[in-house]
Amino acid sequence: MTAATAPEAAAASTPGEGREPDRQAPTSRTVRRGLPLVPAVVLLLAFMAGPIVYSLYLAFTNRALRGEGASETSFVGFDNFTQAFASADFWNAVGLTLLFTLVSAIIGQNLLGMALALLMRKANKLVTALTGAVVIGAWILPEVVAAYLWYTFLGDEGSLNQVFTAIGLPPQDWLFSVPILAVSFANIWRGVAFSMLIYTAALAQVSPEVEEAATMDGAGRIRKFVSVTLPIIRRSVATNLMLITLQTLSVFGLIFIMTAGGPGTSSQTLPLYMYEQAFSYGQLGYGTAVALLLLLIGGLASLAYLKMLPEEEKS
Amino acid sequence: MTAAATSERAPSQPARTTELHPDRGPGAAQRVVTVLSNIALLVISALFAIPLLWVVLAALDPEASLAVKVPSPPSLANFSAIATMETTFRPLLNSLILCGGGTVVTMVCSALAAYPLSRYRSRFKRPFLLTIIFATGLPITAVMIPVYALFVQVNLIDSMGGAILFLAASSLPYAMFLTKTFMDGVPIELEESAWTEGATMLRTLWSIVLPLMRPGIAVVTIFTFVTMWGNFFVPFMLLLSPEKLPAAVSLYTFSSQYGQIAYGQLAAFSLVYSLPVVALYLALGRRLGSGFAITGGVKG
Structure with missing residues (x-):
């Protein structure tokens, strides 16, 4: 960072000394320096900002794939939103999304990721490397493959029931009896490596001296972790929580392939509800309104993440 | 758990x-x-x-079922069964075009954009960076319906080029942010002499800065490519013709068509499809952590 700002200061204090081959007026200099940004900005405006702005319009219309809203789109005001807030299916999806995020991200990935990172500091190198390979292996597999693996793992004749039968427990059809837990566990399996990597990086920054001082004072391990280590890495914890929440909110493929939101709507989170409304029922306007709500939640979480990021990353 | x-x-x-x-x-x-x-x-x-x-x-088991079972004897029959143009090679080729194209676009835009962001000071820089970081957090899933509706309007549905550009745009904020952070780590002294000799910005970037940050560029490129390779929702929404579908979507189509009978072939296809990303991560090795330290707000 310091290296990057040094020449700026130098250039400012010695204007026109030839540090840079540039003696044009400040405005044209700004423009010329900004030129390399153009391709990225054009792409982002056209394919990210464009759709977001478009969704602000679409969410207030009755646009549909077929039927009335297809031939002629008309403005319907807040109808889509009032319809959503009055819909039991919508609230079911909201509840399931919260449950899915809570169980799989905030509890599952977060705690297991921390546990793995802590254990890896104590375990021997070989075991650490092996665990890292397996956990990261689960993470790098494409979403569709992970979904398919868990579909077979939890299936009626699948491996989990095989294990259950072997130890004398009654087998069951997990995808049918506890679908939201089934997809939550799949998401923990698939996503825990992210938290593990973030926490491993964070714990590596905690100096052994600090922890040793606590040991000298006679603090037990749990005490030491809660009152010494955790406060030091708290920013990483907050950042990680925010990022995994964002990732989990928008999980689509994993659930779509494992349960397709079913049976019925018992694992239909917001992204799946949104998809069903927009494409199965053809209500593009209504689906966009739901998407906009999801975007809003994501946007708020993203703002919180932005606030937490250390100042030097933003300059 | x-x-x-x-x-x-x-x-x-x-x-x-x-x-x-x-x-x-x-x-x-x-x-x-x-x-x-x-x-x-x-x-x-x-x-x-x-x-x-x-x-x-x-x-490896031609008689595979849902349960874990050691095949007796192991055979490559599943792999030879799927080794056809339609089932395996064309979807993989499509994935390569889609993700390769997307990654190239993302990386060119990121490297170009990172240079002024890393090297110059301007009052526009901070708000711009904040917007980019904010955009890294937006759930892409939530924009897919408006993107679909927009693509229908401008006739980009089922267009490989449209899908490539959208994938590139959606991974651009994160790639730009990472590239810029890695570029900050490259000392500026070498460029100063290039500037005095009158080298253009592009020339300086290409022949001095980028070679010095090759490990960082590798991390961002592999991250971008692997993320695109695994992406299901974007091509699922934007591409329709069977002959254009990448492996992520064709695996889904295959499983809904033959999934109930051909478990072994499905597993074989999953392996073949996953192999490139596993290989890329192995190539990345220990450098994997560096991207995480940045995202997690930990000084690397």
Whole structure:
């Protein structure tokens, strides 16, 4: 960072000394320096900002794939939103999304990721490397493959029931009896490596001296972790929580392939509800309104993440 | 999973007594902690490995079922069964075009944009960066319906080019942010002499800065490519023709058509499709952590 700002200061204090081959007026200099940004900005405006702005319009219309809203789109005001807030299916999806995020991200990935990172500091190198390979292996597999693996793992004749039968427990059809837990566990399996990597990086920054001082004072391990280590890495914890929440909110493929939101709507989170409304029922306007709500939640979480990021990353 | 989360506390109990005598040597208590940690990690690894084990064993078993079973005898019949243009090669080629194209666009835009962001100071820079970081957090899933509607309007549905540009745009904020952070780590002194000799910005970027940050560029490129390779929702929404579908979507189509009968072939296809990303991560090796330190707000 310091290296990057040094020449700026130098250039400012010695204007026109030839540090840079540039003696044009400040405005044209700004423009010329900004030129390399153009391709990225054009792409982002056209394919990210464009759709977001478009969704602000679409969410207030009755646009549909077929039927009335297809031939002629008309403005319907807040109808889509009032319809959503009055819909039991919508609230079911909201509840399931919260449950899915809570169980799989905030509890599952977060705690297991921390546990793995802590254990890896104590375990021997070989075991650490092996665990890292397996956990990261689960993470790098494409979403569709992970979904398919868990579909077979939890299936009626699948491996989990095989294990259950072997130890004398009654087998069951997990995808049918506890679908939201089934997809939550799949998401923990698939996503825990992210938290593990973030926490491993964070714990590596905690100096052994600090922890040793606590040991000298006679603090037990749990005490030491809660009152010494955790406060030091708290920013990483907050950042990680925010990022995994964002990732989990928008999980689509994993659930779509494992349960397709079913049976019925018992694992239909917001992204799946949104998809069903927009494409199965053809209500593009209504689906966009739901998407906009999801975007809003994501946007708020993203703002919180932005606030937490250390100042030097933003300059 | 909760058992795993609490198991970290288990090793602490026997160790507590010796914590009062802080000798740095690998005392008996220290060894107990190591052993218990090893056991806990091995149990977690074993649990994590079962689904992975299934895909490998089932791929080698022509009579594969849903359960984990050692094939007798193992055979490559599943692989030869799927080794056709329609099932395997064309979807993989499509994935390569889609993700390769997307990655090239993303990386060119990121490298160009990162240079002024890393090297110059301007009052527009901070708001711009904040917007980019904000955009990294937006759920892409939520914009897919408006994107679909927009693509229908401008006739980009089922266009490979449209899908490439959208994938590139959606991974651009994160790639730009990472590239800029890696570029900040390249000392500026070498460029100063290039500037005095009158080298253009583009020339300086290409022949001085980028070669110096090759490891960082590799991290961003591989991250971008792997993310695109695994992306299901975007091509699922934007591409329709069977001959344009990438492996992520064709695996889904295949499984809904033949999934109930051909488990072995499905496992084999999953393996073939996953192989490139596994290879790329192995190539990345220890550098994997560096991207995470940045995202997590930890100084690397």
